[in-house]
Structures are given as C-alpha cells and as structure tokens.
Amino acid sequence: MCATCGCGDVSHSHGPETITLEQKVLAKNDALASHNRSMLAERGILAVNLMSSPGAGKTTLLERTIASFRRDRPVAVIEGDQETVLDADRIRRTGCAVTQVNTGAGCHLDAAMMHDALHELDPRPGSVVFVENVGNLVCPALFDLGEGGKVVIISVTEGTDKPLKYPYMFAVADLVIVNKLDLLPYVDFDLDACRRHVAAVNPGTPVVALSATRGDNVAAWYDWLSSRSAPGVGATPGRGPLR
Numbered sequence: 001m002c003a004t005c006g007c008g009d010v011s012h013s014h015g016p017e018t019i020t021l022e023q024k025v026l027a028k029n030d031a032l033a034s035h036n037r038s039m040l041a042e043r044g045i046l047a048v049n050l051m052s053s054p055g056a057g058k059t060t061l062l063e064r065t066i067a068s069f070r071r072d073r074p075v076a077v078i079e080g081d082q083e084t085v086l087d088a089d090r091i092r093r094t095g096c097a098v099t100q101v102n103t104g105a106g107c108h109l110d111a112a113m114m115h116d117a118l119h120e121l122d123p124r125p126g127s128v129v130f131v132e133n134v135g136n137l138v139c140p141a142l143f144d145l146g147e148g149g150k151v152v153i154i155s156v157t158e159g160t161d162k163p164l165k166y167p168y169m170f171a172v173a174d175l176v177i178v179n180k181l182d183l184l185p186y187v188d189f190d191l192d193a194c195r196r197h198v199a200a201v202n203p204g205t206p207v208v209a210l211s212a213t214r215g216d217n218v219a220a221w222y223d224w225l226s227s228r229s230a231p232g233v234g235a236t237p238g239r240g241p242l243r
Contacts, residue, residue: 026142026143029110029111029112029143029144030111030144032111032112032115032146033111033114033143033144033145033146034146035111035115035146036111036114036115036118036145036146037146037147037148039118039146040118040129040146040148043123043125043126043127044125044126045123045125045126045127045128045129046127046128046129046148046149046228046229047114047128047129047130047131047145047146047147047148047149048128048129048130048131048147048148048149048150048151048225048228049131049133049140049145049147049149049150049151050062050130050131050132050133050151050153051133051136051137051140051141051150051151051152051153051169052133052135052137052152052153052154052155053135053136053137053154053158053162054135054136055135055155055157056135056153056154056155056158056179057153057155057179057180057212057213058132058135058153059087059090059091059132060212060213061153061177061179061210061212061218061221062077062091062130062132063090063091063094063212064212064215064218065130065218065221065222065225066091066094066096067094068218068222069128069222069225070096072226073126073127073128074123074124074126074127074128075096075097075127075128075129075130076096076097076098076099076121076123076124076127076128076129076130077091077096077097077098077099077129077130077131077132078098078099078101078109078114078117078118078121078129078130078131078132079091079098079099079100079101079132080101080103080108080109080113080131080132080133080134081100081101081102081103081134081135082102082103082104082105082106082107082134083102083104084102085100085102087100087132088100097121097123098121099117099120099121101113101116101117103134106134107134107136107138107139107140108133108134108136108139108140108142108143109131109133109134109140109143109145110143110145111143111144111145111146114131114145114146114147115146128225131145131147137152137162137166137169138166138168138169140169141168141169141171141172142168148228149174149175149228150172150173150174150175151173151174151175151176151177152169152170152173152175152176152177153176153177153179154176154177154178154179154194155178155179155180155183156178156179156180156181156183156184156187156189156191157180157183157187157189159189160188160189160190160193160194160197161197162194162197163176163194163197163198163200163201163202164197164200164201167201170197170198170201170202170205171201171202172202173198173202173205174205175205175206175207175208175224176198176202176205176206176207176208177207177208177209177210177221178191178194178207178208178209178210179210179211179212180211180212180213181209181210181211181214181216181217182211182213182214182216191209194207195207206224208220208221208224
C-alpha cells in the first residue's frame, strides 16, 4: 500500500515529494554556488558560464577568444562533457590552462563540480575563467555555479524558435550569442525574429550575432566581456589560496 495516499499502487510517485527533493538539491547547490561566488570575488576572478546545445560552436568561440582576450587578462577554462577530453585537448593546444570535468550520465555541471575544478585549476587573481558547460539547453539553466555571467550560444543552423522552445535557458541569460553567421545565407533562419523571441522571454538581454569560425563581429563579444567586472574588482585582488 502507498504510504502517502493509501492506494494499492506502491510504484507511483507523488508531486510534493518530488518537488521537495528538487528544492533540497537546488538549495544545497545554491549554498555552494554562493561560496564559489565569494571565493572568486576575493581574487577578482570573473567566471563566465557558456551554455548551448551540442555543436553550437562553444569550443571554437573559446579558441578564438583565448587567442585575443588573454592579451589583457589571464584566461583559464573549465571544460564540461559527459565523456572524453577532446575539447580540453583543443583548449590546451592554445596554451591556456584548462581542467576537464566529465559528468558521466550527468547533463550539466553543478556548483560542487565547479568548486573542485576551481581548486584544481587555481586560476590567477584577476583572471577570466570560462566554463564550457555540457551541451544541453535545459538542465544547466537550473544550476547556479557561482559564475559572474551566463552566456547562451545558439547557431543559425538550429532554428529561429529556440528561445521560445527553451524559455528558461534564455530567461537566465546575461547575453545571447547567435553563432555561425557565415552560414546565414544558406539556412532558413530569421535573425530579427530570433531577437524578438529573446526579448519576449528576457527583455533587454543583448543579442550578438557573430561567426566564431570566420571572426565576423567577434569584437562585440569581446566588448561585452570587457564590460563585465568580476564581483569585488576595484580593490586589489586577494592572492591567498582558494577555499
């Protein structure tokens, strides 16, 4: 007999218990994310969480960004994938410090993974840390990592309606990047409509269209990065060990 409702089906689940469990999981994650945020602020580190569906071009954008942006600030990368170190190897070839996090069956990074990766990476004070999250437009939106900015990347090959189909992901974005602009003449993608869809779920969020492969308009992405200040920047960044 089901202990909750007294029916004879012991296999079914009840909404309240599922919701309570989710709340507990997220509450624990949020507490650790807050710790990560404080730890990063003490060292003047800006962490940027890059989220997208698989194949949107996160790693290609990172390769180009590292080559240009680290002239001004130290850069490090946390790579999230279910398996392999293929993307981490690509980043390592740029000469950038990188730590790989394999989630196995997991579909996102969480604050605990972020905490462990930061300790392994030990980024320099004043750094920018890019977090390449697991390719997924659902789960990563739910898990705060302690980052200082959330960036959602889509490509013109994915369809104009992505912001409407995955509204929560776009609702948490601080910036939306539309990648693979060089392919726009060859696909059915309405950039103006996509901008309107983003505005419908997250009014005021900037949308930058670029080509990570060819370099079109990447300066707008760099300008956005330069405009972001790590929490706590202004004072001299601390140089103590990560806690």
